[in-house]
Amino acid sequence: MVDDIPARMMFAGRRWKVSDTPTRLRSSIWNAPLGPHRKLDGWRFPATDEAGRSFVFDVFRGEGGWHVHHSYD
Structure with a gap:
């Protein structure tokens, strides 16, 4: 994260660099059970x-850190 916005990550044993402006995802789009005082935000x-392969990622912060919810090629 740079200024609380995703900039790079490790996923599937590879380094990934964010290549365009991230979009914040709010809890209303996630299909996950949450407690009454929790909301699930992501990007x-x-x-x-590094090999030039590009994907779109949906990531969320959960227990233990950030997680990839889905990737699109």
Whole structure:
């Protein structure tokens, strides 16, 4: 994170660099059970690995850190 916005990550054993402006995802789009006082926020962003492969990722902060919920090629 840079200024609380995703900039890079490790996923599937590869380094990924965010390649366009991330979009904040709010709890209303997530299909996950949450407690009454919790909300699930995340981000959607395109990222490119060192080999030039690009995907769009949906990530969320859960217990233990950030998690990839879905990736789109």
